Amino acid sequence: MLKRNDKTKPPYGSQTHRLGVTFVVIGLLLLAALLFCLGDDKNQPTQIVKHVSQSHPTVEIQNGTQLIWKIPTNNKPKAVLFIAHGCHRKASDFWDKTPSCPNCTGLPEEKVLVRTALSKSFAVITVSSSGTCWSFGKEKKIVGNVLKTWIKKHDLEKLPLVALGASSGGYFVSALAMDMEFSSIVLMIAEGVFDRISVTKRYPPTLFVHMPKDVYRQQKIREFLEGLRMEGVDAEEIECLDLPMSPGFLADRIAGFDRGVSAKVFEVFKEKGFVDEKGYMKRDGRRTPWKQALSGYKISLEESLVTPVEEELNLAYAYHEMTSFQSEQIFNWFESHMG
Incomplete structure (x- = not known):
């Protein structure tokens, strides 16, 4: 008779042990697959814009300068946000067309930024440049006076003042920050224009939101980031990557865009080779003959x-465009420096 400890064992261990090893292996494979997906920079969730109607803003002309603004009415405002547009844009691009703003155009990314600000109890003021792009001489003083006058008029002087500028507006804000007390x-x-101004530790905390496909700008931002930090200024960056298009991409992001037309546009883009097999744009929208292509397929847009x-x-190509995808991070930055 065999002793209990001498019983013949299966050649590769017990059945329970084999099952345990199997589950461990499967678990490791699943974990590896998950990490692979998370590690893929292209695997970004697509933000779907909720097409919510905005409150009617107020349009003013102050000393020849157009400003469009809104102060939250549901809650007391906790800060004031000044937004400076890019070249070929105006203050009116940030607001929906309404009876109070009949000339407003409401571009999708701009509207989301304003809507987010209002939902977080920021009073928002947008100002139009006098020319196609912002200038840095007399206009800087004019806008500074406009902001101070408007803030005083609406009794907002005790609130933190923050600013966001895109493209030309970003250069302008970086220069204006030398004269205004932004939080x-x-x-x-x-x-920014940090190669033309003398920054001290009193300069406001600065967040760069940029698109690394623009290699020259990325290199300058890294250079200026280091310079700001050396002066004791809190400075950070957020990189914005390209986004895959899909049949619903345009309908999800643009109010009033028909979902069926959005799908047709995507099919045209695939047939014409404007996107790769994963839906990523091969060239910037400005350099893609998409309007001619749609015309050839008898697809007309308003x-x-x-x-x-x-x-x-x-935005999908992610070289140089206004973006609202990083709205939460942007407003977290503002709110974390309002103390």
Whole structure:
């Protein structure tokens, strides 16, 4: 008779042990697959814009300068946000067309930024540049006076003042920050004018939101980041990557864009080779002959949709465009420097 400990064992261990090893192996494979997906920079969730109607803003002309603004009414405002647009844009691009703002155009990314600000109890003021882009001489003083006058008029002087500028507006905000007491600033797709100004530790905390495909700008931002930090200024960056298009991409992001047309546009883009096999734009929207292509397929868009579509195509390619995808991080930055 065999002793209990001498019983013949299965050649590769017990059945329970084999099952345990199997489950461990499967678990490791699943974990590896998950890490692979998470590690893929392209695997970004697509933000779907909720097309919510905005409150009616107020339009003013102050000393020849157009300003459009809104102060939250549901809650007391906790801060004031000044937004400076990019070249070929105006203050009116941040607001929906309404009876109170009949000339407003409401571009998709701009509207989301304003809507987010209002939902977080920021009073928002947008100002139009006097020319196609911002200038840095007399205009800097004019806008500074406009902001101070408006803030005083609405009894908002005790609130933190923050600023966001995109492209030309980013350069402008970085220069204006030398004269205005901003709690913090955000420079979007702009490296600022730090090679032309003398920064001290009193300069406001600065967040760069940029698109690394623009290699030159990325290099300048890294250079200026280091310089700001050496001066004792809190400075950080957020990189914005390209986004895959899909049949619903344009409809998800542009109010009034028909979902069926959105799907047709995507099919045209695939047939014409404007996107790769994963849906990523091969070229910037400005350099893609998409309007001619749609015309060839008898797809016509309302004139009011052309600029929003181009903005979203530029955003998808992620070289140089206004973006609202990082709204939460942007407002976290503002709120973390308001103490």
